[in-house]
Amino acid sequence: MRRSLNLAYQWGKIEKPCKVALVAGEHQRDRVLSQDETTRYLNACPQPWKDCATIILDEGFRPGEVFALRWPHVLMNDDGSGLIQIVAGKSKAARRVLPMTPRVSALLRARHEAAGHPEDGWIFPAPNEPEEHITDGFTKFQHRKALDDSRVPDFVPYVLRHTALTRLGEAAGGDVFVLARIAGHSSITITQRYIHPQADAISRVFSQVGTKLGTVGKSTKRQTAAAGKRLAQNSA
Numbered sequence: 001m002r003r004s005l006n007l008a009y010q011w012g013k014i015e016k017p018c019k020v021a022l023v024a025g026e027h028q029r030d031r032v033l034s035q036d037e038t039t040r041y042l043n044a045c046p047q048p049w050k051d052c053a054t055i056i057l058d059e060g061f062r063p064g065e066v067f068a069l070r071w072p073h074v075l076m077n078d079d080g081s082g083l084i085q086i087v088a089g090k091s092k093a094a095r096r097v098l099p100m101t102p103r104v105s106a107l108l109r110a111r112h113e114a115a116g117h118p119e120d121g122w123i124f125p126a127p128n129e130p131e132e133h134i135t136d137g138f139t140k141f142q143h144r145k146a147l148d149d150s151r152v153p154d155f156v157p158y159v160l161r162h163t164a165l166t167r168l169g170e171a172a173g174g175d176v177f178v179l180a181r182i183a184g185h186s187s188i189t190i191t192q193r194y195i196h197p198q199a200d201a202i203s204r205v206f207s208q209v210g211t212k213l214g215t216v217g218k219s220t221k222r223q224t225a226a227a228g229k230r231l232a233q234n235s236a
Contacts, residue, residue, distance in 0.1 A: 025088050030193075033163045037152045044150035047140035048124050048134060053160055058101040059084065060164040060182055063157050067133050069123040080105055091186040094197070138199075151231060165194040 033041070040056060045053055053065045065086050077081040082100040089095050099106065111123065122133040136157070143157055165183050169191075172178045180191040 029103060031150075031155055031159050031162065032166045033155070033159060034131055037150075038163065040150040041146055041152045042169065045146040046142045049113065049139045051148070052124060052134075053105050053143075053157075054141065055084075056157075056160040057164050058104045059098055060161060061086065062161060062184075063139075065089075065184075067135060067139075068123055069133075070087055071118050071123060074112075074123070075101075076105065076109060076112070081172075082108070086184065089184060091184075092178070093185040093186040096181065096184050148216070155226060165191075169194045 042050060042054060042057075052063065055061060055066050056063060061084075065088075067123055068088065069084070073085045074082065075085075080102065082095050082105050084100055084104070085097045086095055108123070112118070115121075122130070124134045126132040126134050126138065132168060139157070146152075165179065168182055169176075169179045172182075174195050176188045176191050176195055179194060180188045183191055183194070185191045
C-alpha cells in the first residue's frame, strides 16, 4: 500500500508523499519468542505483570482481557483443573470460555489464597485503587524492567499473545477454526496469520497424498531431492 501511494505521488496524482503510520509496535507483532526467551523474560518479570504475562502466554488472551478478570470469571475445580471466562469484547466471538493450563491454574490458586479467598473483585487490582484493575500504563514499567533484566531483545507486550497463538496453532494441527475460537476472533482471516505450516509438514502432506494416488515412488523421491538441491544451489 505504501509503495502504491508513493507511485501515485510520482505520477502526479497526489501533491505530496503519504506516510502510512503503524500502530505503536505493530512492526514487531509478527515476532514469535523462543522458549528460552520466554523463560528468561518470565523469570525477570515483577509481579503482578509476571502472572499476567504467564496467562497471556498460556491462554492466548489479549492483555486487556487479563487485566479485567474478576474472581467470578474463574472456575477452579478440586482436581486442579479449571476454566476462565472472558465476559466482554467487541464481538460475540471475544466472549469465550477456555480451560486453564496447569501453570495458570497454580498461579491463580496461589493468588486467590493470598487474597483471602475472595468471591468477587478484580484478580489484578490496581495497587492504590483496589476498586480498579491494573492497566497498560502500570504494567509497561514492569515490562521494561523485565526486558532490561532478562536482556531479551525488545518487544511489545502484544507479542506474548502472538507467541501464544502461534504455539497453540501448531498444537491445533493448523486447524484455523479451533484457533479462532481460542483467540476470540470473529473472522478466520485474522486467525490465519498465526498458522505457519513448516516446510517438512507441507512435504509430508504432499508425500502422503502422492503415495495414496500411486504417483510417488523411490525414484521420484530421489529426483525431487536432487532437484531441490539444484534449486538451493542456484538461489545461493
